[in-house]
Amino acid sequence: MAVETVVFAPKDFKSDLKPIWCAGCGDFGVLNSLYKAMSMCNLDPEQTVVVSGIGCSSRLPGFVNAYGFHGVHGRALPIATGIKAARPELTVIVVGGDGDGYSIGAGHFPHCARRNPDITYLIMNNNTYGLTKGQVSPTSMVPLATLGQKIDSKRWKTTPYGMVEESINPIAQAIAWDVSFIARGFSYKPNQLAEILVQAIKHKGFSLIDAFSPCPTFNQDQTDDFYKDHTYDIPTDYDPTDKVRAFELSLRTDGYPIGVIYKRENKHSILDEQASLRERFHRDEAPLITLEKLLQKFV
Amino acid sequence: MAVETVVFAPKDFKSDLKPIWCAGCGDFGVLNSLYKAMSMCNLDPEQTVVVSGIGCSSRLPGFVNAYGFHGVHGRALPIATGIKAARPELTVIVVGGDGDGYSIGAGHFPHCARRNPDITYLIMNNNTYGLTKGQVSPTSMVPLATLGQKIDSKRWKTTPYGMVEESINPIAQAIAWDVSFIARGFSYKPNQLAEILVQAIKHKGFSLIDAFSPCPTFNQDQTDDFYKDHTYDIPTDYDPTDKVRAFELSLRTDGYPIGVIYKRENKHSILDEQASLRERFHRDEAPLITLEKLLQKFV
Amino acid sequence: MSAPTAVHTTDVVLRLVGESGEGTVSLGDLTVQMLSAMGLDIYTYQTFPAEIKGGTVMYQIRAKSDPILSHGDNADVVVALNHDGFDLFGEGLREDGILLYDSDVFTPRSEPGRTEYALPISTLARAEKEAVRHEVEGEQLKRLPAPKNIVGLGALLRLLSAPMEPAEDYIRTLFERKGEAIVRMNISALHSGADHVAEQIGSKRLPKVSPVVRNDVRITVNGNMMLAMGAIASGMRFYAGYPITPASEIMEFLAKELPGFGGDMIQAEDEIAALGMCLGASFAGKKSMTASSGPGISLMVEQINLAAQAELPVVIVDVQRGGASTGMPTKTSQGDLNLALYGVHNESPRIVLTTTSVEDCFWTTIDAFNLAEVYQCPVMLLSDQALATRKMNIPAPDLSKVEVRNRQVPSVEQREAGYLRYEDTETGISTMVAPGMKGGIYTSTGIEHDESGDPGYTPVLAMKMKRKRFRKFETLRINEGHKFVKEWGDEGEVEVGVIAFGSTEGAIREATDRARAEGFKVAHLHVRLINPLPVDQINEFAARCKKLLIPELNFTGQFANWLRVNTDLKFETFHKDEGIPFIPNELYQEITRVAGS
Amino acid sequence: MSAPTAVHTTDVVLRLVGESGEGTVSLGDLTVQMLSAMGLDIYTYQTFPAEIKGGTVMYQIRAKSDPILSHGDNADVVVALNHDGFDLFGEGLREDGILLYDSDVFTPRSEPGRTEYALPISTLARAEKEAVRHEVEGEQLKRLPAPKNIVGLGALLRLLSAPMEPAEDYIRTLFERKGEAIVRMNISALHSGADHVAEQIGSKRLPKVSPVVRNDVRITVNGNMMLAMGAIASGMRFYAGYPITPASEIMEFLAKELPGFGGDMIQAEDEIAALGMCLGASFAGKKSMTASSGPGISLMVEQINLAAQAELPVVIVDVQRGGASTGMPTKTSQGDLNLALYGVHNESPRIVLTTTSVEDCFWTTIDAFNLAEVYQCPVMLLSDQALATRKMNIPAPDLSKVEVRNRQVPSVEQREAGYLRYEDTETGISTMVAPGMKGGIYTSTGIEHDESGDPGYTPVLAMKMKRKRFRKFETLRINEGHKFVKEWGDEGEVEVGVIAFGSTEGAIREATDRARAEGFKVAHLHVRLINPLPVDQINEFAARCKKLLIPELNFTGQFANWLRVNTDLKFETFHKDEGIPFIPNELYQEITRVAGS
């Protein structure tokens, strides 16, 4: 991507608030990649809003020198949609955890995809609920109960005998929802993650980046080493615009592809639709339609 | 499918409560197919529970001679999961509308798919919110606002100028969620729908039937005629176990395939998992583990 | 008639009953237009069946030669288009009342004292259609309905001694494009209905209805419409909602009109998303609103709390409906007061306002936005099904009286001096930036936080910030409480003082008027601001009342209990929750009972 | 020491402060074990930092030779493992108290009157590790932590004149499998800590701690564990929940233990699904429960209403935490009372119960299930963070005293006679079938319905069924209300009567004891059943109190307001919501203030 003259350096996006994450938390790497990407995209802190729900990862907005909205658990997408609809000129970045986005927030995701607002959604996927101290999340990979494998029941507190459900495939479902930009990242590949974030932020429409961001405190299985061994870069000749192929790729079980998996350009956005509506009413500074006129309709 | 000796005839599943649907509502056809399928599956009314949310279609449980739970809007799946988990021997059938299941209830769907309880979910898809008198639903097909097409703004009350979002693809997302049985039905093909319902009820695991069930009162576009023209039967040589092909099929825009689109046998079910857990504790009538023993752990 | 009135004035209550989906509602709407054209004031009340379609609707119209306060007591005239309807709502007809019924459908058991008019509507309508059969082509003929409503309208207008011309003009404009024959058919149908009644009149009694010369322009609107227009007037430019009876109409109205004002409406996937979007829009600097009813408001509880804690202005409309859980969606109630006041874990203050009349829906909505903006908090705005669907022909609001207030934005200096989003001020009110402003960067959060917005949990900080948030409400109560109470009735010491809130205002005023006409000394204090409660004004009023009566439409007396929490007053209560609004007479009875007790 | 006690008895308050994640908590747990082994009663109170990791934890242990009612007032001994901790919680040390600090980390400004012991924990621990270095292989050595906790434990035990043998035995069993060298290292570390303190003692003061011969067996448990075991004892066999601080532990406990009892635990996708599953399971005939805290309870509001309207038994536990919205998740509060009472649109009755002590968490949970089953409704069971995480070594509950009640099932005859699921009985209680029963077919619904469960909206039906549902609660109040109040203190007329609820019971009892010891006449009525409120018992108690005091841990005095709604009592209130529990002394001050006023 073409390099612009950087106005704000990555460090300019650091806030005074020091992250309260555990030493070795994957979220540190993600945060640094985000600083970098924001700088590379030439964002203005005062024209940018970082939105989140609740979770370790959702504490991120406070650590960024930009406007922030740290809402309640699972509601980051609706809040971000409202911000973007109200102020289309702002850059809106949503961050949060796998539990926040795929569990309690799951119901908002497909509808945000349908509306396709120009929002970037960065999920720090640690395959667990970190803040509540290590229960399974929808992306957890604890063996099924029937397999009877030994599980560290101190760590997997709500599944001491194994999971009773299969984990979800966040990439596959995003493709089915036709999220218009879908990528996978890894906090221990910070430069690559920054590059992906730059593409996502520049993508016009709703973009999802699911970044593996290990939780050393509560997840001893999906560690940085685990992901180093189980991820591979998507080949450069891969065509992310082929939806069926993207779906096929998302189902692969031999490892997790890192990079841009699916991309759809010029999908309609709710904001375009609404702008066009307003234009249809020749909107200008002083609205053409007045309350007097409206009241007349009911005489 | 093998025909068993029918103990209860379709009419035996009719309750005394007379449906309060508008004349010509597609739900009548679905209801009759359900009566038929319940009879064909040899269900015992007293061993069967029909669960729903809120909506015109969600009024259905009252019209069936079986135990019923008419809950609140969008929560039918959790309620049904609780019933099935508590009483695995019962047959649990969930019914409701496209709004109930795909909009407000959307967040529960992927997680029910992960748990894969032996539950049949029949959605009466009329591409609108019927009970609230005709707003768009996630499956509505009102043209986008930017296309500037004329819309009957009396009918499409919240989208008088067209929709601002794309509609969802309920089949594609169900495949991504790996719902273990996915089919499309049509209320004006009652026998075929009954056949599909029989397969779904007999399928061991979570099954989804999205049945087109037109709303003549509030949807003048997706009428019975529209669907007669825009649906076709899935060819008999089609293999529903191929997930990628199923996904491809679900994306086809030349018409809506009717029949079984995806099927996965012996997927783990939460109920098996939990049963195996209980077995691991040699469960029998009087549990082996007593409270006395449990208390001893903390001496 | 339904209230003692002087001669030559008109006050008539019509009740139309028939199959829903059938023409009953449109016949009602037509009648409203014609009576309004006569210069009469109109006030309607409708109840809808539980069924989606089918079932009986009741459409009550009160027409009066001076301002109307309620839908009245018993009906002077009942128009029964089906038998069920007559059985369900017939007893609402006064003993000496007039019954007009469709004699093609049923024959009522006749009652002494009652005046009856039989009208074979279908027969007459079919005849009219036959008459033009040869003039219209097959396709059109097939789709051509027999003009039953018009026959009914003609009959009813004749019964009311109303002029036919306005109806004829209306029919012409309505059917013009369908061709001359159709117009002729309908006009002839109008007269056929009228003539059929005329023949029967003879010495029979007729309701007293005389035209009035009106000197102002009227708009015919209901509570939902006025509320939506009030929001537009307040500068609300972002709306997100999810359909629900009886609130959907607000969203539908705004979907149509808001883009014209440069605003956006989003139909969300559920109420949780709807409120979330509103909070986002408000944070971003736009005035936002959502509207729902009980079930949807219940789902919003968590984020209402977030709005209060993060100090975000937002207006949340609750068009109350009947019953707990799904309950009775098409009926009315004042049952959500507790939820509006207490629906929050731990404690965070929210303003609770109530609308009192169709006209007031406009003005109180403006108040709601002004208070939300000035005090930076969620405002719960309570309406109800009866008020929301009530149609009246009222004077258009005087827009020159609209005063719009906005959230206080920090000056450039303030921001450069080191901005504190949650500054702990004397009033409790801090300044609020919007993204894009220089030097205003902060993170809005529902976690307990210090003045800058950074998280903090120490006991001292927790109490300091909580006091700050609650202090705003003391500021409001003391500075503005007096604006939200209104008094009627006798001055000075009275036998009975009625204190109430919300949409019962009109019925209570009519009841107190009647009691005073009968010589009782009665006063009425109506409160629009429920939280914070204007306690000083209430105590002042109570001080001049020998007895107090607290009437409300819910089961446990929620407002009465709120008074117990906030005052030491002793009072009698009158509360019920049947799904229908008060009628003046039952309130009148209560007032006299209390006066006598 | 913290309360005036006779000689030779023990009552000491230890406060351990240090980095969270660091050994502070495990040092606390070890100390608890050793003091318990001395036959002393134990009562702990912990506060956790806002941070996920890092930040300071405070672990307070009160050890007493007779039953303990609260975590006490000021600390007799503070063990400071970091400087921040000492700054934050050091002022909790009484002026003549004892400070043991890690002199490797910091040196406190010394205070007159205070006794200090400096302990270079890291230095001593490292030395111990060095001593065995040559005996362990590289890998193990790398992962081998210096035994800092054990050094600290040794020092603390010596300070408390506690015997070392139990600690040595414990160390042996704990480190056995790690090899003889490690065992030796730790035992030597224990003594090194002890000796280092011993050297400094000389004439310095020591806390008075003497062993007690205990004649019963104790279990060491906290409120969450006892609540979970109470649910198992009640026959609860289905649990669904979603993680949230401080309630998660209940789910985690049941995930482990419930399968053994033939039950299921499902971790749901959110709290809405969790409660939905519970309602389904209850409808299907199983006793079910969910537990959450404020934010999750807020999301359940809509379905709590459904449970009440459809008359489904279910127990909903709210482990209250601090602050509105996300607030202060690791702090305590009694702030959710309003939500439990009023969190519903329109009106549907739910029972509200509160737990009062670690032991009571077991018994009140059994009451919760019994009432849910008998009265077929949701029961809100309120606990809080302080009680949930409070550890005590109490006698195991006497299981022979457990009484389990079940929902009333219709007889075969009743079902054949034409079953009415919602029969309008004298008590308001109807019989309840489960799917699978012959002749019991019905549809459970939240829509207003008749006795058979079929939808219906007529005014008469609406009131009839609403009265029926509320009548159940009159039945409960009258027949069982007396079971849910408990009195302490002086008989007959008293100067001050304290009425309170929930986890403040112990602190209030200790404060009233102290006041009585000082010659005040004081009584205390503690209420476990908040809705329906045992009004008769409360009024009876109030009748013998000159003055009343209502203390509670929230900002607006929610329980006091509930008393205003339900009684005519006049009282003084004492409420605050700082995120921490009451200490006896502040309550004692209040009681004497009220007595004097």
Ligand SMILES: Cc1ncc(C[n+]2csc(CCOP(=O)(O)OP(=O)(O)O)c2C)c(N)n1
């Ligand atoms: C309504 C609600 N339910 C539950 C919680 C408790 N809670 C806080 S964060 C969290 C999940 C954290 O997991 P994730 O979203 O993956 O973030 P992480 O901590 O792993 O980064 C939960 C369940 C809450 N705050 N609000």
Ligand SMILES: Cc1ncc(C[n+]2csc(CCOP(=O)(O)OP(=O)(O)O)c2C)c(N)n1
């Ligand atoms: C929480 C809540 N929000 C909104 C409603 C209002 N409501 C009732 S049914 C319905 C949607 C109906 O659409 P659908 O589910 O497709 O069923 P249909 O009537 O079309 O069969 C809505 C929005 C409600 N009952 N509860």
Ligand code: SF4
């Ligand atoms: S708990 Fe896990 S996710 Fe949370 S901060 Fe610590 S390491 Fe990171």
Ligand code: SF4
């Ligand atoms: S409104 Fe539509 S969906 Fe509802 S009953 Fe009528 S036809 Fe059926």
Ligand SMILES: [Mg+2]
């Ligand atoms: Mg996570």
Ligand SMILES: [Mg+2]
């Ligand atoms: Mg629908």
